[in-house]
Amino acid sequence: MFKKILIANRGEIACRVIKTARKMGIQTVAIYSDADAQALHVQMADEAVHIGPSPANQSYIVIEKVMDAIRKTGAEAVHPGYGFLSENKLFAEALEAEGVAFIGPPAGAIESMGDKITSKKLAQEAGVSTVPGYMGLIEDADEAVKISNEVGYPVMLKASAGGGGKGMRIAWNDQEAREGFQSSKNEAANSFGDDRIFIEKFVTQPRHIEIQVLGDKHGNCIYLNERECSIQRRQQKVVEEAPSPFLDEETRKAMGAQSVALAKAVDYSSAGTVEFIVDGDRNFYFLEMNTRLQVEHPVTELITGIDLVEQMIRVAWGEKLSMKQEDIGINGWAIENRLYAEDPYRNFLPSIGRLTRYRPPAEKSKSDYVVRNDTGVYEGGEISMYYDPMIAKLCTWAPTREEAIDRMRVALDSFEVEGIGHNLPFLSAVMDHERFVSGNITTAFIEEEYPEGFEGATLKPAALRQIAAGCAAMFRVAEIRRARVSGRISNHKRKVGKKWVVTLQGESFAVKVKADDKGSTVKFEDGEKLRVTSDWLPGQSLAKMKINGETVVLKVDQISAGYRIRSRGAELKVRVRSPRNAELAQLMPEKLPPDTSKMLLCPMPGLIVALDVKEGDEVQEGQPLCTVEAMKMENVLRAEKKGVVSKVNAGVGESLMVDDVIMEFE
Template identity: 65%
Template sequence: MFSKILIANRGEIACRVIKTAKRMGIATVAVYSDADRDALHVEMADEAVHIGPAAASESYLVAEKIIAACKETGAEAVHPGYGFLSERASFCEALEAEGIVFIGPKPKAVRAMGDKIESKKFAKDANVSTVPGHIGVIENADEAERISDEIGYPVMIKASAGGGGKGMRIAHSRDEVRDGFDRARSEAKNSFGDDRVFIEKFIVEPRHIEIQVLADSHGHCIHLGERECSIQRRNQKVVEEAPSPFLDEATRAAMGAQAVALAQAVDYQSAGTVEFIVDRDRNFYFLEMNTRLQVEHPVTELVTGIDLVEQMIRVAAGERLAIAQDDVMLNGWAIESRLYAEDPYRNFLPSIGRLTRYRPPAEISHSDAVIRNDTGVFEGAEISMFYDPMLAKLCTWAPTRPAAVEAMGLALDGFVVDGIAHNIPFLSALMRHPRWREGRLSTGFIAEEYPDGFVPEEPSKDALAVLAAVALSAELLRKDRLDRFADRVAPHNGALRRDWVVRLGDVYLDVAVIDGMASMPLELDVSIGGADPVTITTHFRPGDAIWNGTIDGRRVTAQTRPVLNGIRVDWQGYSVTARVLTPRLAELDRLMPVKQAPDTSKLLLCPMPGLVVSIAVAEGQDVKAGETLAVVEAMKMENVLRAERDLVVSKINAAPGESLAVDAVIMEFD
C-alpha cells in the first residue's frame, strides 16, 4: 500500500479523497493555486505545494507542475479527482514514465473511453446500444449544419473531452447550430484544452441513468447498481439519487451487464461510470464512459456501503477486489443535492464573494437516517470566478425514497449560507415538487417546470400559516428576552398580548394567542387567520439562525435572519420578510407607500461577476430581439446576453477582456 499520495485537484473532491486516505493511514499532499492558498483542502492535507496562478490553465491543468510536486514531496501516487487532468491519457503516461502511480484506469482505457468520440466507436464495435449520431470530429460550423440536417432535430453538440456540462449545446433548428457549435468549441477549449466536438441525436424526454463499475487489475469487474441523474440544468447535474425510481430489475440487470462488458473490453481498472440515456419505454443507449470518480459517487456509497475512493486506491496498489457481484446489495435510498454559488432568482447566474456564514446541518449516521455533506469551503472562505461554482454536495439516506426526500428537505432548510447567492431555495422547493416526489423525471425537468427560471410560487394557505407561526414565535421570544435583560415586566411592550397581525410580504394575517407563555422553551396555542388553534413548540433562542420545532405536531426547520423591524424567514423555497405588528400598527402599515424599482430597461447590466469574452455589436447599431449583444464568462461557463427587444445601441461601456462586477453597465440603448 502507498505511504503518501498527492491529490491533483481542489475543493470538495480533494477534501473527500483526503478523508479516506487519512482513514487508511496514508499521508496526503495537496496542490493549490494563488486563489486557493487558504482553501480547506490545503488545511486538511499533511503537506501542500503551490503550483501557480489562479487560472486552471496555469496551475491545475499543468501536468508538469503536478509531477514536480510529487517529486518534491515523495508522493508515490496521484488521485486526480474529477475534472482537470482526471481523464487525460497523456497525464497518466507522464506519471508512468516517472514511476508514479495514477489512481485510476490505465492510459489505454482512458484514451479509449475518456474521448467521447472514440468511446462511441468502441461501444458500437462492442455491440453496445448507442445514440444515433455522427461519430467523428466536426471541423466547422458549415459541416455541423449539414450533419445536423441529416440526423434530424433536435441535436446535441457536445465536447469530445471532459464533462460536467461544459461544451454542450442543444440545437432545435438549423439557425441554432452555428452559434451552438461556436459556443461549445470555445467552452471546451477553455475548460479542457480540447475544442473537438461531435453531434448526436437529442432524445426527447430522456432520463440520464448511469451504472457504477469497479474493476481490478486481475480481471475482476463488477457493477454497483445505478444512479439517476435526470435533474439537470444546462446539461449540468443538480440532483442525483440511487437507485433510480424508474428502472425495473430486468432493465437494471441488462444495463449493468452492458456496463461490465464494456469495461472488460478495454481492460478497465479502477472505479468508472458508464452513462446511458433511457427513453420512456426503458430503451437505453450508451452515452459515454467517465473514466474517473463521478461527482455523484456518494449516493452509490450510501446504498452499497462501499467506499469508492478506498477501492480506487487499493486497485491502484495492485490489490484484488474483495467484493463479488453477489455481495453488492442496494440498501435504502440516497439523494444528493449539489449546492452551487449561483442565483436561482436570476436564472442561476454564478455568484462570487465571501462566505460570511456557512453552517451546514450536522452530519449524522444512524440505522434509519444519514446526513452527509461533502464540501471544500468554510465560513469566511472566498468564492472566486476561476473555478466550478459548487460549494458542497449534501446527501441524505433513508430506508425509503419518500423518507430520503423528506430528510433532504429538512437538511436543506437547515443549511445556512450568507454572503453570496446560492441555489438552496431552489433545491428546497424542488424537494416538495409533486413531479419530483412522484419520480416522473427527465433531463428536461427544470426547463419544463421552470421555463422562466426559478420563481417561487405564492405560499399556500397552509404555508403562510407555517411562516406566520415561525415569525410570531421568534418575535415574541425576542420581546421577552429584551424585557428580561432590561429587568422590566413583559406586558409593557405587549409581548403577552393576545392579538397580533403578522405581515408576510403583502399578506396580513390576524393571529390570536390562545394559551401559553413567551418564554424558552416556547409552547403556544394560537389561531392563525381565524383557523383552528395549533400548538407551536420550539427551543429557538433569539439570534439563532435556525428555527427548529413543531407546528401542530409537524416538524419544521426554517431559517431566520433579522431585518429592519422584522425578520426574514426561509422555508421550503419560500423567502418572506415578516413583521409582527399590533392591530393598530398593522392598520397604519397598510397606508405606507411602496418604493418603486428603478427603470433599467435601457441598460445591459452584467448579470454576474465575470470576464467579457466578446462584444457583438457597435455603437449606433440597430439590434433585433434575440440577437447576441455580448458574451460573459464566469466559472468556466460562457453566458450569451441577448437583446430582449428591438433597440439601438447608444453607448458601449465595456471591452473584451475586462472583468466586471455584477450589475456593471455593459452598454446603453436608445
C-alpha cells in the same frame, strides 16, 4: 499499502479523498494555485505544494508542474479526483514513466473511453445500443449545420473530451447549431485543451441513468447499481439519487451487464461510470464512459456501504476486489443535491465572493437516516471565478425515498450560506415539486417546470400558516425580552400583547398567542390551532421548531416589525404587528424599484470576451449583444427588445461585477 499519495485536484473532491486516505493511515499531499492558498484541502492535507497562478491551465492541468510536486514530496501514488487531469492519458503515462501509481484506470482505457467519439465506436462494436449521431471530426460551423440536418433536429453538440456540462449545446435549428458549434469549441478548448466536437441526436423525454462499475487488475469487474441524474440544468447535473425510481430489476441487470462487458473490453480497472439515456419504455442507449470517480458517487456509497475511493486506492495497490456481484445489494435510498455558487434568481448565473456565513447542517450517521456534506469551503473563505462553481454536495440517506426526501428538505432548510448567490432555494423547491416527489422526471424537468427561470417558491396555505404561527411565537419571545429591558430602564413593565396580525406572501392572518412553559399555542381566526415549540432566542439566525409535531426550520433575519424568513425555497418578508398597527400599515405607499429597462446590466461577475454591437447600432429582440465568461462558461447576453445602442461602457477584456452597466439604449 501506499504510505503517501498526492491529490491532483482541489475543492471538495480533494477533501473527500483526504478523508478516506486518513482513515486508511495514508499521508496526503495537496497541490494549490494562487487562488487556493488558503483553501480547505490545503489545510486538511499533511503537505501542500504551490504549483502556479490561479487559472487552471497555468497550474492544475499543467502535467509537468504536478510531476514536480510528486518528486518534491516523494508521493508514491496520485488520485486525480474528477475534472482536470483525471481523464488525461498523457498524465497517466507520465506517472507510469516516473514509477508512480495512478489511482485510476490504465492509460489505454482512458484513451479508448475518455474520448467520446472513440468510445461510441467501441460500444457499437461491442453490441451496445448507442444514440444516432455523427462521430467523425467536424471542421467548421457550416459542416455542423449540414450534419445537424442529416441527423435531424434537435441535436446535441458535445466536446469530445468534455464533461461536467462544459462544451455542450442543444440546437433546435440551423442558427443554434452554428452558434452552439463555436461556443462549444471555445469552451472545450478553454476547459480541456481539446476543441473537437461531435454531434448526436438529442433524445426527447429522456432520463439520464448511469451505472457505477468497479474493476481490479486481475480481470474482475462488477457494477454497483445505478444513479438517476435526470435533474439537470444546461446539461449539468443538479440532483442525483440512487437507486432510480424508474428502473426495474430486469433493466438494471441488463444495463449493468452491458456496462461490465464494455469495461472488460478495454481491460478496465478502478472505479468508472457508464452513462445511458433511457426512454419512457426503458430502452437504454449508451452515451459515454467516464473513466474516473463521478461527482455523484456518494449516493452509491450510501446505498451499498462501499467506499469507492478506498476501493480505487486498493485496486491501484494491486489488490483483488473483496466483493462479488452477488454481494452487491440496495439498502435504502440516497439523494444528493449540488450546492452551486450561482444565483437562481438571475438565471443561475455564476456568483463569486466571500462566504460571510457558511454553516452546513451537522453530519449524522444513524440507523434510520444519514446526513452527509462533501465540501471544500469554509466560513470566511472565497469563491473564486477561476473554477467550477460547486460549493458542496449535500446528501441524505433513509430506508425509503419518501423519508430521504423529507430528511433532505430539513437539511436544506438548515444550511446557512451568506455572501454569495447560491441555489439552495431552488433545490428546496425541487424537493417539494410534485413531479420530483412522484419520480416522474426527465432531463427536461427544469426547463419544463421553470421555463421563465426561478423566481422563488410559492408556499401552499398549510406551509404559510406554519410560518405565520412560528413567527408569531418568535415575535412574542422577542417582545418579552424588549419588555424586560424596557422595564429595567423605566421602572415599569410593558405588557406583551396576545393578539397579532401576521402578514406574508400577500396574505394576513389574525392570530392569538397563548404561551406556557413548554411553548405556544397559536390560534387563527377560523379556530385552527397550531402548537409551536422551539428553543429559538432573538439574534439566532436559525429557528428549529416543532409545529404540531412536524419539524420546521426557518432561516431568520430581523427586519422592521418582523423577520426575513427563508424556508422550503421561499423568501418571505413576514410582518408581525398589533391589530392597530396592521391597519395603519395598509395605508403606507409601496416603494417602486429603479427603472433599468434601458440598460444592459452584467448579470454576474465575469470577463467580457466579445462585443457584438457598437454605439449607434439598432438591435432587434433576441440579437446577441455581448458574451460574458465566468467559471469557464460562456454566457451570451441578448437584447430583450428592439432599440438603439446609445452608449457602450465596457470593452473586451474588462472584468465586471454584478449589475455593472455594460451598455445603454435610447
